[in-house]
Amino acid sequence: MSIAMANEAPGAFQGTLTDKLKEQFDAGLLSGQELRPDFTIAQPVHRYTSIDHAIWRKLYERQAEMLRGRVSDEFLQGLATLGMEKDRVPDFDQLNETLMRATGWQVVAVPGLVPDEVFFEHLANRRFPASWWMRKPEQLDYLQEPDCFHDVFGHVPLLINPVFADYMEAYGKGGLKAAGLGALDMLSRLYWYTVEFGLIRTPQGLRIYGAGIVSSQGESIYSLDSASPNRIGFEVRRIMRTRYRIDTFQKTYFVIDSFEQLFDATRPDFAPLYEALRAQPTLGAGDIAEGDLVLNAGTREGWADTEDI
Structure with a gap:
């Protein structure tokens, strides 16, 4: 994941690159590893400990059970x-054998968050940058930056799906263009509300597909069962105007009808859309706007009063 995707601060990485690399080095995420120009490293499988494998196993078992019917x-x-x-942190090379055959995608190891344009370049070339390290035992339910479980368990399974795989490639190409147009804030919101926190409507009811929900026990329940959040039909312009939460469960979830709908929404040239949206006010994470297809108007119970991103 890029810095812009993580904290809605487009371009922020540019001024803090040295600091970020130092932070990753100090945390041991780069120690002994060659950082390539594209910010990838060889997955250091020899560095996974029995604790890392145990955490992966616990999270996998918990989420596999939780996600049934969800x-x-x-x-x-x-x-x-x-x-x-299921029992140990996967070897990316082994995953890539299947993934490449299915959709031409591959997982590449990175030490953590990467610069925006590097992230988009990877996606545009069907490479998914995944953090190699595992969270600590005290971080089972929440951590600020995405770890291997979030990136691999949460994101990679949908890259087997041809339509979603094409959407992610298109998103990467769109990100490279948005960076040059000063529109990363708007495009970041699309990633957040689809790839990370998206819901899909099925004949059996609402289901999860966003990786931020899939990899979270609490949000797997909250996103579908709680009366607190809004659930609103997917619309690109609406999403690009909507701020979001990084410190709590989401106040609003946007619901697609199919992955084809999601991919079709990325086909048009977004440049005119960015210009049009600049003239419109942004919306709060919990706002309901005129014209919304409201599937559920949230009760707002438990919503934090801190500012949206």
Whole structure:
């Protein structure tokens, strides 16, 4: 994930690159590893400890049980096709054998968050940058930056799906263009409310597909069962105007009808859209706007009063 995706601060990485690399080095995420120009490293499989594998196993077992009847069929199909290891942190090279055959994607290891344009360049070339390290035992339920479990368990299964795989490539190409147009704030919101926190409507009811929900026990329940958040039909312009939460569960979830709908929404040239949206006010994470397809108007119970991003 890029800095812009993580904290809605487009371009912020540029002024803090040295600091970020130092932070990752001090945390041991780069120690002994060659950082390539594209910010990838060889996955240091030899550095995973028994604790790392135990955390992966616990999270995998917990989420696999939690997601029954909650996650999209496409995610489950991808997970089954990948044959992802349940008892230990997966070897990216082994995952890539299946992934490359299915959709031409591959997982590349990175030490953590990467610069925006590097992130988009990877996606545009069907490479998904995944953090190699695992969270600590005290971080089972929350951590600020995405770790290997979030990136691999949460994101990679849907890259088996041809339509979603094409959407991610298109998003990467769009990100490279948005960076040059000063529109990363708007495009970041699209990633947040789809790839990270998206819901999909199915004949069986609402299901999860966003990786931020899939990898979270609490939000897997909250996003579908709680009366607190809004659930609103997907619309690109609406999403690009909407701020979001990084410190709490989301106040609003946007619901697609299909992955085809999601991919079709990325086909048009966004440049005119960015210009039009600049003239419109942004919306709060919990706002309901005129013209919304409201599937559920949230009760707002428990919403934090801190500012949206």
